[in-house]
Each structure stands twice: as C-alpha cells, then as structure tokens.
Amino acid sequence: GQQLNQSPQSMFIQEGEDVSMNCTSSSIFNTWLWYKQDPGEGPVLLIALYKAGELTSNGRLTAQFGITRKDSFLNISASIPSDVGIYFCAGTRETSGSRLTFGEGTQLTVNP
C-alpha cells in the first residue's frame, strides 16, 4: 500500500502567495524527489534530494530532505498562475533499489 503521506491534498491560493507542502513516512528513504504534473502530461522532475538535511533550490522552489530521512517538504515562493498543477513527492527506500514510492499528490490552484 501507499507508504508516503502527502499533505495537503489540495490548496487554493492567490497569486503571489507562498506555498508549502510536505511528505512523511514511517520508513526511511534514501532519496526524495518532487515532481509536477500538468494536465495531459506525465510528471516532470522539479528537485531531487540525496542526503539527509539537504536543502536544494530550483528558482522559486525549495525542497529539503528531512534529518530523520522520513520526511521532505517543498516550498514555492511568490506563486504565479503557471504553478497550477499536481505536485507529487516520491522516494526510494533502503530496500527498494530504484523503485519509487509516490505520495498521493497535492493539487495546487492559483487564482490570478
């Protein structure tokens, strides 16, 4: 079954606001990944994290690999309308090799 708990499930925000979403697990993860999915397309990688405590930015996006290796968060600053989409966390566990486990996704809506 699902190993990652992602929250919130959905967010409705105004353009310009900051956004935060996170994933937690009862298992230890070796990598944490954040993907974005636009309608009619496959998930596209935003940020990859490989070490506990790692904090990585990609433009207005910032993500962190939790110290306990059981959680990660993604922040989006100064949101714009094209940030709309579904954001997924995913990770590889110690026993899973390259197999990914996905969170349930966060549906983000940005009102102009």
Added chain:
Amino acid sequence: DADVTQTPRNRITKTGKRIMLECSQTKGHDRMYWYRQDPGLGLRLIYYSFDVKDINKGEISDGYSVSRQAQAKFSLSLESAIPNQTALYFCATSDARSNQPQHFGDGTRLSIL
C-alpha cells in the same frame, strides 16, 4: 521529439478485450517502468524491468503482463480488461549508471466500458 513515447495516448474499449499499451524510449536507459495513476492515489508501480528479459512485479501487477522486447521498448498488456482498470498509465525510464531520477512519458488514458 519526446524521449519517452507512449502509444496510444487515449483508448476506449470494452470489458473483456485484450489491450496493449506501448512504450518506447530514445534515452538509452536500461530500466523501464509501468505505473498506473488513479485520482487521489498518486502513481502505483505495476511492473518494472532492469534489462531485456528482466521482468519484476510491482505493487499492483494482478491483471497485467509486460514484455521487454528490446532495451528501448516495454509494453503493458491487459489480457481481459475490466472497468476498474480504467486509469491513466505512465511509462518511465531510468539509467542505473547515472542514478538519475525516473523520466516519464506523457501517459495513456485508458477507459474500459
């Protein structure tokens, strides 16, 4: 041109029909994966392959089969489709040598009536 190409992009069919979804890649990756996406459940792994002739079951393999005909091709079959297999299906690839994250195709929307 897309690196990971899925065909068809959309398919509507009837219960009991045999269906094949195709995935081809030009990235030269050795590993390929098939996922299913349902609303509110994220992506769940159906089957994966680390090389030609290597086939492994994922989280939800019942009712599905796969074939890795060549390094660049990985097909997913539904031998006798049922309505609860209606979903979005994604193929992904990764390269064991570079350890880069998986790269996804644009998906196949499958509806079974």
